Amino acid sequence: MTLPHVVVGVDGSLVSVRALDQAAEEAARRGIALRVVYAVPDRDEAGPVLASAASRVRQRHPNVPVETRAVADGVVRALVRESADAVLTVVGPRGLGGLAGLVCGAVSSRLAAQVQGPLLVVRGECPHDDRRDVLLGLESDTSTKAALYALEEAELRGARLRVLHSRTHRHTSPEPPSLIPATSPGQEGRPRVAVESRTVHTAPAHALVAATRDAVVVVIGSHRPEGRHGGHLGPAARTLLHHSHCPVVVVPTR
Template sequence: MSERHVVVGIDGSIISTRAQDAAVEEAVRRSVPLEIVYAVPDLDVAGPLLATSAARVRKSHPELKVRLSAVAADPAEALARKGERAALTVVGTRALGGLASLASRSVARRVVERTRCPLLVVGAGHLPYHARTGDVLLAVETDADIESAVFAHEEAARRGVRLRLVHTPLYGPPVRSVDSLIAATADACVVVIAHHPHGNGHGNGGSHHGQTAHALMYRSRCPVFVVPAGLGAL
């Protein structure tokens, strides 16, 4: 699929179904195709789940162009690779404990470290995607977060809602600023934050940036858009 599109990873879980539903809405909102990716060791078992996923999309949005992809690869690597030319990648994650939670959190975290396109993280505790209301929330850590600011502005325009900024100072008390940000997500439809996987450009390795983005991925009360720094240069 050479055109810009939305990519979503599935695995048969309830949270991956929620992620797929969110991906469908984002593809429709952007007027682009959808690619559903199932990364599994045995490709012979991928067919039934992909067929079920496609049927779900056709039932709700028969006009949406859909591509089904079975990949014999690590899920995080597969999604990062598939997302290289995508407008958006979507993944589900769980915030609570347990082996399934650890697995989904590991995939989401590894995707965000590898992806070159914006990532939408949908949590198990979030309201169904279509039921979300409120503003688009932008978490601003430094004045260098240009790409995430532009993305958030465009996202608010697409949704016809206000853009609200929350400043989470890079050099302030990290726990306090993150807790305030998490609280602000309660009445937002989505939150947008920049991610600097290889440092933040301010000489401290980007540790606080990474901590804030990862905290949002697992604790936010609404879906999270993680926007890679340097996105505009790709």
């Protein structure tokens, strides 16, 4: 049986080290394991990179179980496959090539549209201590799964949840009816989470990017039509992948 774990893609670059550190923190916060994946044509090349990654994690988070895996495949296919049984998949923001450049251009959209679970893209500068809010961007009424993830993230961090609705969302109240199951704190021993909500009627993608300046992480859904493996990234999700000031979590929704 596979234990709950976070997956992170590395390639030996300095940029991917930041993704590794973020993934290790996510695993430690959840009390689960970390799987470090290196997608490379020749698996023999992966040994030193994976050994270095595992050593770094064990030094910083000795209580986090670490597994390394070399995969002879393309990075998108490898991480899509690895995401199937992962609690969270983590990748770095940019770089010269390989996984470090994974989220540049069309490749980032392919991965975000195909992963089978939440994807965290490490963006922005190093986190500020005064950033406490988890930000949730809503583009449609089908984002309940993304809302639930954002609520759980706020609970894990002891943070406030800020919800920003685009003008296409038909609900404007602080707690939209479609999200009541996801934003009902204080039940079954769960900690109470403060929820703040507002609606943006113009340029929602730009408003969402601006709001990420004060957030520790932003969560947004990626719509997946029934019966299809891939999905469609809305304008806000595409904009966040390239311009967010904090890490972005893309959550597949139906």
